Amino acid sequence: MQLREDQASGLTLVALALFVAWENRAYPLGSLQEPGPGYTPLLIAIFLGLTGMLIVLRGGASPRLAGMKWPEGTRAAVIIAACAAATYVLESIGYRITIAALLVFFLGVLERRPPLAVAAVAVGFSLLSWYLIGDVLRVPLPRGPWGW
Amino acid sequence: MDGNVIQNLLLGFSVALQPEILAYAFIGCIVGTLVGMMPGLGPLAGISLLLPATFGLNPIIAMVLLGGVYYGAMYGGSTTSILMRIPGEAASVMTCVDGYAMTQNGRAGAALAISALGSFVAGTLGVVGLMLLAPTLAAWALRFGPPEYTALLVMGFFVLAYMSGGSMLKTLAMAVFGLVLGMIGIDAMSGYTRFSFDVLALSDGLGIVPVAVGLFGISEILITAGQKGAARVARPKLRELMPSRTELRQSLGPIGRGSVLGFLIGIIPGSAHIISSFVSYGIERRISKTPERFGNGAIEGVAGPESANNAAATGAFVPMMALGIPTGPVTAVMIAAVMVHGISPGPTLIQQQPELFWGFVASMYIGNTVLLILNLPMVGLFVNLLRIPYSYLYPGILCFCIVGCYSVSNSVVDVWIMLVMGGIGYVLRKFGYDLAPVALGLVLAPMLELSLRQSLALSAGDYLIFVQRPIALTMLVLGVILLLLGLKPLLTKKKDWRDQLDQVAEEKP
Numbered sequence: 227m228q229l230r231e232d233q234a235s236g237l238t239l240v241a242l243a244l245f246v247a248w249e250n251r252a253y254p255l256g257s258l259q260e261p262g263p264g265y266t267p268l269l270i271a272i273f274l275g276l277t278g279m280l281i282v283l284r285g286g287a288s289p290r291l292a293g294m295k296w297p298e299g300t301r302a303a304v305i306i307a308a309c310a311a312a313t314y315v316l317e318s319i320g321y322r323i324t325i326a327a328l329l330v331f332f333l334g335v336l337e338r339r340p341p342l343a344v345a346a347v348a349v350g351f352s353l354l355s356w357y358l359i360g361d362v363l364r365v366p367l368p369r370g371p372w373g374w
Numbered sequence: 375m376d377g378n379v380i381q382n383l384l385l386g387f388s389v390a391l392q393p394e395i396l397a398y399a400f401i402g403c404i405v406g407t408l409v410g411m412m413p414g415l416g417p418l419a420g421i422s423l424l425l426p427a428t429f430g431l432n433p434i435i436a437m438v439l440l441g442g443v444y445y446g447a448m449y450g451g452s453t454t455s456i457l458m459r460i461p462g463e464a465a466s467v468m469t470c471v472d473g474y475a476m477t478q479n480g481r482a483g484a485a486l487a488i489s490a491l492g493s494f495v496a497g498t499l500g501v502v503g504l505m506l507l508a509p510t511l512a513a514w515a516l517r518f519g520p521p522e523y524t525a526l527l528v529m530g531f532f533v534l535a536y537m538s539g540g541s542m543l544k545t546l547a548m549a550v551f552g553l554v555l556g557m558i559g560i561d562a563m564s565g566y567t568r569f570s571f572d573v574l575a576l577s578d579g580l581g582i583v584p585v586a587v588g589l590f591g592i593s594e595i596l597i598t599a600g601q602k603g604a605a606r607v608a609r610p611k612l613r614e615l616m617p618s619r620t621e622l623r624q625s626l627g628p629i630g631r632g633s634v635l636g637f638l639i640g641i642i643p644g645s646a647h648i649i650s651s652f653v654s655y656g657i658e659r660r661i662s663k664t665p666e667r668f669g670n671g672a673i674e675g676v677a678g679p680e681s682a683n684n685a686a687a688t689g690a691f692v693p694m695m696a697l698g699i700p701t702g703p704v705t706a707v708m709i710a711a712v713m714v715h716g717i718s719p720g721p722t723l724i725q726q727q728p729e730l731f732w733g734f735v736a737s738m739y740i741g742n743t744v745l746l747i748l749n750l751p752m753v754g755l756f757v758n759l760l761r762i763p764y765s766y767l768y769p770g771i772l773c774f775c776i777v778g779c780y781s782v783s784n785s786v787v788d789v790w791i792m793l794v795m796g797g798i799g800y801v802l803r804k805f806g807y808d809l810a811p812v813a814l815g816l817v818l819a820p821m822l823e824l825s826l827r828q829s830l831a832l833s834a835g836d837y838l839i840f841v842q843r844p845i846a847l848t849m850l851v852l853g854v855i856l857l858l859l860g861l862k863p864l865l866t867k868k869k870d871w872r873d874q875l876d877q878v879a880e881e882k883p
Contacts, residue, residue, distance in 0.1 A: 231805055231806070232806075234805075235805040235807070239547055242554070249569060250568075253568055257835065258830060258835025258836075259830065259831065259834050259835040260831060260835075261827045261830055263561040263563070263564040263566035266557065267557045267568065267569075270550060270553045270554055270557065271554070273550050274550045274551065274554060277543055277547040280543050281543050281547060284543065296804070298596070298597065298598070298599040301599040302596035302597075302599045302800060305595065305596060305772070306592075306596065306796065309592075309772060309793055310790075310793055312776065313776065313786055313790060316776075316786055325776075328769070328776075329769050329770075332768075332769035333765070337765040337766075339766070355774075359427070359777055363427040363430070364430060365426055365427070365777075365781040365784075366784055367777065367780070367781075
């Protein structure tokens with residue numbers, strides 16, 4: 227039997243519901259008169275499991291999971307990975323260097339734009355956004371060890 | 375309109391006409407127009423990104439600025455739909471059909487003018503509705519206790535599931551997924567920290583901003599990853615903006631109907647502005663004596679949907695202001711914006727903070743006028759933004775998302791949450807799930823849990839409390855009726871209006 231898109235997503239929701247119910251063991255359920263911190267999450271997990279099951283049951287007519295196309299998948303993964311790397315170093319090397327490096331990666335490596343344009347956008351954006359957000363709006367943005 | 379309303383409105387204008395507030399209303403409208411025009415940046419992303427900047431402002435200015443961005447984005451979204459057949463934001467999908475056809479027929483200027491005029495009329499009529507309805511609803515809501523609030527929220531979820539496009543089951547599942555996310559953090563009644571997995575930052579719960587920016591902003595960029603180049607954009611001249619007398623006459627009815635319909639749909643939870651534009655288009659086509667013109671540049675196909683989505687944007691403020699309940703992610707973020715200042719929207723807000731409510735109402739009149747005056751002459755300037763290649767645009771948007779989320783609480787944890795939610799949002803969209811209910815579930819979870827547990831404590835554990843109180847019973851019955859209506863196509867396999875909405879979404883460019 228070929229798994230269908232809705233069946234796969236419905237099963238994922240059921241698995242999530244089971245996980246929530248399992249993790250919820252740590253919290254007291256209380257009583258009906260005085261529901262505890264575990265009461266509502268359990269109700270919600272039951273409801274999530276039920277809707278997940280219904281999606282699985284109704285999912286027979288949806289397209290086959292194997293036929294699902296992810297043409298932008300690789301690029302999307304690279305974008306998320308680059309943002310994750312930037313987030314990881316944001317507080318240690320500072321806002322301006324991180325943002326400039328991220329833009330150099332996106333424009334220079336991923337999009338292969340002309341080097342001069344890449345440099346101008348990367349430096350210009352990081353400095354201008356620092357001025358607008360950090361100086362004008364007074365949001366304390368992270369500075370690296372060199373004050374950047 | 376009684377004297378009290380006029381007196382309060384005058385109070386509002388005395389607040390809104392202060393130079394500082396006028397300036398922020400102006401900035402909000404401009405920023406909103408720009409974010410509304412940019413594919414991938416809708417009103418929600420724009421408001422979320424500006425949210426941290428409002429923390430240092432007074433709450434009236436914060437509301438005026440964010441409100442300006444919201445309805446400015448509604449105006450801006452139509453420009454790309456008409457000129458490029460790209461909906462700047464989801465509510466403008468229907469405008470693409472006849473708006474772009476008009477551009478191809480050389481009537482882009484008239485389409486833009488009618489769209490702006492319709493948006494202005496609808497926005498203004500919507501504010502009148504908000505002004506009259508919100509105080510009445512708030513006074514009525516003072517009778518609400520925990521059972522009524524529980525019933526209202528449960529009804530809201532069923533209405534949301536029924537009204538949202540696509541599968542009702544999937545919408546409900548997403549709302550429940552949002553409720554699961556809302557369970558993360560400290561339980562207000564017992565002090566237990568739940569589902570934090572020993573991550574200290576999670577004990578405060580998930581903030582609406584990183585979740586919303588991730589779900590809507592980041593996922594959009596991931597979905598469109600790989601898109602190349604800047605599209606060709608028509609650039610109408612100022613003298614071409616004047617619609618003909620026939621076009622004006624043909625637009626009056628659709629603008630009036632769209633305004634009333636949009637406002638009423640806007641009050642209901644869900645993606646109201648999207649649904650309202652779809653319903654308005656359907657009605658206009660159905661009542662037209664020449665339905666064959668629709669799809670080939672019928673001005674009614676622009677006037678109706680554009681008026682409806684703007685009126686719906688204003689209607690969404692009614693439950694937000696009067697009940698403290700958001701009808702969608704945008705109003706949820708706006709509630710977060712005023713709560714930062716220690717103000718909770720709800721039935722007592724209008725009485726306790728009249729300057730805030732009436733100042734906001736008055737600023738919406740001003741904002742709509744500013745948008746009408748600004749948008750038409752400056753449309754040529756604004757469309758230059760659309761000439762920026764997407765390869766330059768999306769890295770900038772990503773950087774703004776990162777800095778915006780970081781700024782909310784100066785924490786990289788929020789940025790991590792945004793990235794994770796972006797990834798989840800991308801996968802969910804690939805599987806055909808609507809993301810708005812997730813954000814709504816997240817915001818409503820604490821409110822629902824608190825009112826449910828208080829109701830049970832009040833009734834000594836008796837669930838019959840929800841059917842013994844007339845207001846709660848009425849709301850639950852309404853919710854169940856809608857649930858059954860929504861489930862009917864599942865049992866009969868008959869197509870309903872949601873399938874038609876799906877069909878339109880698939881046909882969209």
